[in-house]
Amino acid sequence: MSALAEPNRLQIVELLRRKPLAVGEIVERLGLHQPQVSKHLRVLSEAGLVEVRPVGQLRIYRIRAQALKELDTWLDPYRRTWDERFDQLDDVLRDLKEKDKGKRNGRRK
Amino acid sequence: MAAASEYKTKVTLPSDREILITREFDAPRDVVFKAMIDPALISRWWGPRGHTTRVDKMEVRPGGAWRYISGTSAADETAFRGEYREIKAPERIVQTFEWEPMAGHISVDTATLIERDGRTLLTVRSLFASKEDRDGMVQSGMEKGLAETHDRFAELLAELRAETRSGAR
Numbered sequence: 001m002s003a004l005a006e007p008n009r010l011q012i013v014e015l016l017r018r019k020p021l022a023v024g025e026i027v028e029r030l031g032l033h034q035p036q037v038s039k040h041l042r043v044l045s046e047a048g049l050v051e052v053r054p055v056g057q058l059r060i061y062r063i064r065a066q067a068l069k070e071l072d073t074w075l076d077p078y079r080r081t082w083d084e085r086f087d088q089l090d091d092v093l094r095d096l097k098e099k100d101k102g103k104r105n106g107r108r109k
Numbered sequence: 110m111a112a113a114s115e116y117k118t119k120v121t122l123p124s125d126r127e128i129l130i131t132r133e134f135d136a137p138r139d140v141v142f143k144a145m146i147d148p149a150l151i152s153r154w155w156g157p158r159g160h161t162t163r164v165d166k167m168e169v170r171p172g173g174a175w176r177y178i179s180g181t182s183a184a185d186e187t188a189f190r191g192e193y194r195e196i197k198a199p200e201r202i203v204q205t206f207e208w209e210p211m212a213g214h215i216s217v218d219t220a221t222l223i224e225r226d227g228r229t230l231l232t233v234r235s236l237f238a239s240k241e242d243r244d245g246m247v248q249s250g251m252e253k254g255l256a257e258t259h260d261r262f263a264e265l266l267a268e269l270r271a272e273t274r275s276g277a278r
Contacts, residue, residue: 078246079118081157082120082132084157085155086132086134086231088154089134092150093134094136096136096144100140
């Protein structure tokens, strides 16, 4: 994951998560210079995060499935924090609904 | 302790400066909204499991301040604060979020509630000032997760030690 420590490289990975792109498209979207982007892509591909496939004249970069798993691993603890919070909210909502039901039953009597 | 829910929280990164969190709840949205603006209810669900969360301030109106204090004991208490920007019952709350030890790193959180068939889809969109701030927030979750892992590891070691001792007897 240390290949992702550089902000531009993480940004490239996030772009490629959405769809495979040619180098030129990455250059355009990030507003970086081509040599910079090529260097980042080289680091990313050496780290096994992206792979390249020639399509005609273009070299199309895309994320390796394993790398996606790693990005999810990065997000997972944050996701779990919210999941835990929302599980507790679920309990509160259940209580509120019970009370509401009780009130309505009470009125019927 | 909260029961495991059939619903799962989804987290995505729609842009460099955002985190998008979504979760469905089996309750109408006026009930979910109430749980989000009532201080007595917030303290029951907002903090991490095992923490006590106190509401120090909760002025639910545009421009109003909020501040929660959370911890397992006085020694590790930490405070979160922010300001309400918009309150539109029962569909939208916009508020800022700041963790006091990292003051100045502020996100704007927009909670949107959509009701469908008596259930509510809650979306929280956190917008940060920079990509670094956003990544720092994701990372803080990782540190907490790591700390929990270490805690579990310590518990496991204690259990193993106890087992070894009783086995030796």
